Amino acid sequence: MSRQPARASSGRYVSRLTSGTLAVIMAGGRGERLRGLTANRCKPATPFGGKFRIVDFVLSNCVNSGIRQISVLTQYKAQSLIQHVQRGWGYLRGEFSEFVEVVPAQQQIGGEWYRGTADAVYQNLELILSHRPEHVLVLAGDHIYKMDYGPMIAYHVEKGADITVGVVEVPASESRHFGVLTATEWNRVTKFTEKPAVPDTMPGRPDTIMASMGIYVFNTRLLERLLTEDAADDRSSHDFGKNVIPSALSGLQVFAYPFQDVRTHAQSYWRDVGTIDAYYEANLELVYVDPELNIYDQEWPIWTYQEQQPPAKFVLDEDGRRGVAINSMVSGGCIISGAQVRSSLLFSDVCIDERSLIESSVVLPHVEIGRNCVVNRAILDEGCVVPPGTRIGLDPVLDAARFEVTDKGVVLVTADMLQRA
Numbered sequence: 001m002s003r004q005p006a007r008a009s010s011g012r013y014v015s016r017l018t019s020g021t022l023a024v025i026m027a028g029g030r031g032e033r034l035r036g037l038t039a040n041r042c043k044p045a046t047p048f049g050g051k052f053r054i055v056d057f058v059l060s061n062c063v064n065s066g067i068r069q070i071s072v073l074t075q076y077k078a079q080s081l082i083q084h085v086q087r088g089w090g091y092l093r094g095e096f097s098e099f100v101e102v103v104p105a106q107q108q109i110g111g112e113w114y115r116g117t118a119d120a121v122y123q124n125l126e127l128i129l130s131h132r133p134e135h136v137l138v139l140a141g142d143h144i145y146k147m148d149y150g151p152m153i154a155y156h157v158e159k160g161a162d163i164t165v166g167v168v169e170v171p172a173s174e175s176r177h178f179g180v181l182t183a184t185e186w187n188r189v190t191k192f193t194e195k196p197a198v199p200d201t202m203p204g205r206p207d208t209i210m211a212s213m214g215i216y217v218f219n220t221r222l223l224e225r226l227l228t229e230d231a232a233d234d235r236s237s238h239d240f241g242k243n244v245i246p247s248a249l250s251g252l253q254v255f256a257y258p259f260q261d262v263r264t265h266a267q268s269y270w271r272d273v274g275t276i277d278a279y280y281e282a283n284l285e286l287v288y289v290d291p292e293l294n295i296y297d298q299e300w301p302i303w304t305y306q307e308q309q310p311p312a313k314f315v316l317d318e319d320g321r322r323g324v325a326i327n328s329m330v331s332g333g334c335i336i337s338g339a340q341v342r343s344s345l346l347f348s349d350v351c352i353d354e355r356s357l358i359e360s361s362v363v364l365p366h367v368e369i370g371r372n373c374v375v376n377r378a379i380l381d382e383g384c385v386v387p388p389g390t391r392i393g394l395d396p397v398l399d400a401a402r403f404e405v406t407d408k409g410v411v412l413v414t415a416d417m418l419q420r421a
Contacts, residue, residue, distance in 0.1 A: 014150035018066035021153055022133035024124075025058055026117055026214070027141035028075030028105065033275045035404055036414040037381060042074070043274070044141040045081035047364050047382065049286055049295055049302075050331045050347055053084055054273065055141045056304045059100065062139075064300055065149040068098035069131055072141065073120050075105040075113060088305025103127065109231075119238035122227040129224065136223050138240065140214030144282055144293065145259075145270040146300050149215075152257045156217040162252040163222075163245065165189065166215030168259050168270045169208050175199035177272065179212035179241035181256055189254040194241040212241060213259060213270060222252075269293050280379055280410045283345050283362045287329050309333030309348050321354045331365075339369075353388070361393070378411040384418055 031043025038046065044055035055072070062070050074081055082102050092098035103124055105113050114120040121128070121138060128136060135153055147166075156164040167181055180199040182191035191200060192212070199209045218226075226244055230236050236243045248254055259268050269292045273279040285291050295302055309332035314323035316338035325341040331348040338354030344361045352358060353371035361375050364382040369375065373386055376393030380386070392399065393411050402421040404412040 014154050015066055017135070017153045017157065018150045019068070020134040021067050021069070021137050021149075022128060022131050022135075022220075023062045023067050023070045023137045023139055023149075024121055024128065025055070025062075025070065025072045025139045025141045026120060027055055027072050027081060028078070028114060028120065029142050030076045031142065031274065034273075034279060035276060036412050036417070037276070037279070037379070038077070039414065039416070040077060041080045042076045042078055045078075045084060046273075046279075047347055048144065048273070048279075048283065050329050050345055051306050052295075052302055052304045053081075054144065055081065055084070056088075056302055057144050057146070058139050058141050059085075059089060060300075060302045060304075061145070061147050061149060062137075063092075063303060065147075067137065067149060068092055068096075069133065070100045071124065071127065072100065072102045073105075073114075073124065074102060075120070078102075078104060084305055088303070097131075116238035116242070117240045118227055118230050118236075118244045121223070122231050122238070125224060125227060129220070133220050136218045136220050138214075138216040138218065142274070143213065143270060143272055145213075145268065146293070146297070146302075147259060147268070147270075148300075151262065152215070153217055155257050156255070159187075159255050160253060161217070161255040162219060163248055163254045164217040164257050165192075165245065165254065166213040166259055167210045167256045168213055169202070169267055170211045172199055172201050172207050172209045175209055175211075177274065178209070179214075179245070181210045181212060183210060183256045187256045187258070189245075189249060189256050192241065192245045192249060192254075194239070194246075210256060212245075214241075215257075216240060216245070217257075276379065276404070276406045276412055277408045277410055280362060280406075284343070284360065287327055287343060287345055307333070307348060312336070312346075316354060347382075377409060378413055381412070381414040383415045384413055385415070386413075386418065 027044040029043045031038035046054050048054050089100040109123050176195050179194045182200040183189050202208045271282045273282050312330045312334040314336045316323050321338035323336040328341045328344045330346045333349035335351045339352040339356040342359045344358050346363045347365040350363050350367045352369045356373040358375045360377045362379045367380050367384045369386040370388035373390045378393045399405050399411045403417050
């Protein structure tokens with residue numbers, strides 16, 4: 001993997017490129033590996049980080065990069081996502097050709113819903129071409145990271161690339177979750193394999209692979225041609241990683257763009273929070289003293305819609321009935337009434353009654369926890385009402401009978417599970 005950053009990493013050149021780019025965000029994923037968390041919402045709409053939703057990170061990356069023409073393609077259980085985008089991302093100025101538009105699956109071509117990522121873009125080609133972009137930036141809407149897309153688009157132009165793929169380094173043991181690339185010293189991609197059991201590893205690094213981030217830069221007319229050809233192929237599954245990119249390698253210039261810090265060349269923060277354990281760990285990393293993901297960065301803010309809530313409140317000051325939070329993040333609207341919160345992340349409007357202990361847990365919005373409860377190493381989904389005296393995360397056998405328990409012992413609790421318990 002080349003350690004050379006794009007030469008045009010800032011300035012008017014990059015600004016011109018980003019202003020002429022249309023971002024297409026793939027936000028229709030089911031997120032099946034998140035199990036109960038996506039029973040009633042798509043993965044990009046899942047809450048993250050105390051006040052955000054997962055999709056806010058890619059949307060913020062676009063706006064902060066100067067990309068102000070954004071189409072969000074939805075399909076699976078999209079209502080909460082649509083509402084969130086309408087409420088939080090409607091401030092762009094249409095008179096300046098700025099927009100964040102939500103595009104539901106509409107069977108625009110034939111009678112099929114989206115059959116794959118490439119087909120989702122193909123079914124919206126007419127809309128994409130109507131905006132007349134010079135480049136199309138295809139993005140996954142379900143990852144957590146901060147990235148300036150300007151240098152990547154500049155890299156694409158400077159390389160004379162037909163397609164550029166954003167890549168990260170991940171352990172080879174995780175290859176079944178990613179598209180894996182093989183590239184020359186100068187980042188020319190020679191092979192792209194979707195979720196291989198036995199992947200090609202990086203030269204001299206047998207434990208590491210070059211994985212696709214699900215980010216692609218295309219020249220617009222080339223994208224139109226490739227998708228039209230793919231749509232006509234009955235053998236194709238109409239997916240960028242499985243079909244379009246591998247088919248392009250023989251005749252086109254396809255380059256990998258390493259997602260690295262421009263100054264240090266170190267791997268930048270990027271998380272695929274596609275499993276319960278990964279989601280849990282990425283959230284709790286934020287309560288560390290110095291987390292790798294800095295959500296307090298004023299130079300690269302994460303924008304979102306948030307309900308108007310009063311400040312968090314901590315009440316009672318007696319032995320055994322003291323409202324405290326230690327090594328934790330507590331959002332607006334929370335009331336900690338004579339309870340203890342340790343090493344946890346609380347979203348907005350969480351109420352915890354006296355003599356309860358919440359430890360190493362992620363509590364989503366609008367949760368009520370009764371008195372004398374213990375919650376340990378758990379995720380409580382939005383709207384949970386935990387009865388007084390409930391014990392979660394202490395007895396693996398009892399937890400498995402009532403809730404979902406991961407291989408790493410994290411307990412997922414939803415409102416429906418509590419009603420059945």
